[in-house]
Amino acid sequence: MPWFTALDEVERRRLTSETVVRILPAGAWLAREGDAPAFWYGVIEGLLKLCCHRQDGRSLTFTGVCAGSWFGEGTIFKREARRYDVIALQETHVACVPSAAFNRLLQTSFEFNHFVLELLNERCGQFIGRYIGQAMLNADAQVANALAGLFHPRLYPHMDAHLKISQEEVANLSGISRPRCNEALHRLKEAGLLRTEYGGITIVDLIGLHNFRG
Secondary structure, rough: OHHHHHHOOOHHHHHHHOOOEEEEEEOEEOOOOOHHHHHHHEEEOOOEEEEEEOOOOOOOEEEEOOOEEEEEHHHHOOOOOOOOEEEEOOOEEEEEEEHHHHHHHHHHHHHHHHHHHHHHHHHHHHHHHHHHHHHOOOOOEEEEEEEHHOOOOOOOOOOOOOOOOHHHHHHHHHHHHHHHHHHHHHHHHHOOEEEEEOOOOEEEOHHHHHHHOO
8 A cells, every 4th residue: 555655664564563464254254333443454355345233134234345445444533332344245354453553653654644534535425425326316326326336446446346245235235125126236237237147246337337327
């Protein structure tokens, strides 16, 4: 990362020694709702989902995070318990930067501060766009908008065209029912924007998906 290469040699070595790398099999939990803000996370390889689960069985998937993505800074800033679960959708390697190291970098590195500010700004814009989409777009366009959002160039710089994501998770991400989501995916497939396959979805036309309005 550019912010890492901008650190001096002593800080790079210190941060490397402090950072823990975890390897998660598919289905494993990286963090749970209610956990203390112990780490800032960076995905080295694989795919995670950020989601909420309720005792009545309902769940909501906020987004997926892939290689090159960082998350968890908001929880550290607010010093509060985590408000979502983090689960691996496939085998995933994650760099876990301790919150103390994260706060130290905020105090000592201009480049790191700049990166985190951009990250927060882009994430805020993403969720505003998602809210507007759910309020103003039809169901087909909501699904297109949710899938296209997974390919944000700054938040998710290395997302693969094939998403290992279930149709139920796409429905949760889009904020619509699963049957309605399945209909939308079928129409997006007929429009030549994606392919539905066993175990996931492959994006064929990302620009078309971004611009789809039903």
